[in-house]
Amino acid sequence: MAPSISKIIPVVKIDKAQNAVPLANAILKGNINSIEVTFRSDCAAQCIKLISQNCPQMNVGAGTVTSILKAKQAIKAGAKFIVTPGLNPKIVKFCQKKKIPIFPGVITPTEIELAMSLGLNTLKLFPAENFGGVKLLDSYKGPYADIKFIPTGGIKLENLNDYLSRKNVSAVGGSWLATSELIENCHWETITENCRNATSSSRT
Secondary structure, three states: OOOOOOOEEEEEOOOOHHHHHHHHHHHHHOOOOEEEEEOOOOOHHHHHHHHHHHOOOOEEEEEOOOOHHHHHHHHHHOOOEEEEOOOOHHHHHHHHHOOOOEEEEEOOHHHHHHHHHOOOOEEEEOOOHHHOOHHHHHHHOOOOOOOEEEEEOOOOHHHHHHHHOOOOEOOEEEOOOOOHHHHHOOOHHHHHHHHHHHHHHOOO
16 A cells, blocks of 8 residues: 655656665655656656666655656656646546546636536645645635646745645645756765655644
8 A cells, every 4th residue: 555645746757767765765765755757758757667676665646647648657666646636536536546646737616617527526736836835725715716726837845834834835846856967966965865854844
């Protein structure tokens, strides 16, 4: 059984498959047990498979899933959850049929209500900072009291607690924890430190 998704989710782009397991271990060492591997590189599915096989304590998900084909590849590779940048009902229904959690990206009330009509109650808010950030979240508390959000886009250490302090936020996603440059240069200790700083400073 996969561990529950952590409050802080590193969103990563891995260009070399050999970096997948060291990256996952660096994040685990930083007290975070979830990772979103984005389908922004040709080896994304392979990276998910390697992490799934070698780091069973890591809850590995697939991000930037923009087609059913990518969803199939992610699930086959061992992804425990799916994240999409937008709300595609076909992808949502496919994942529901496969009984795998999916967190589609939304930003407007119309998108939120479409997601609700599909039976979803936890949604990715993307790109969060560009559309009002915590002010937008606060405005959604009233009409969408039963909806939880995973804000992504513009989240960093400085505003992390602003998001996590909101009752309608279940987790946050961020690329600052393990940037492509840090991964490419194998700076695992820096990634571990970034994760530790985030978890130790967050009021969760």
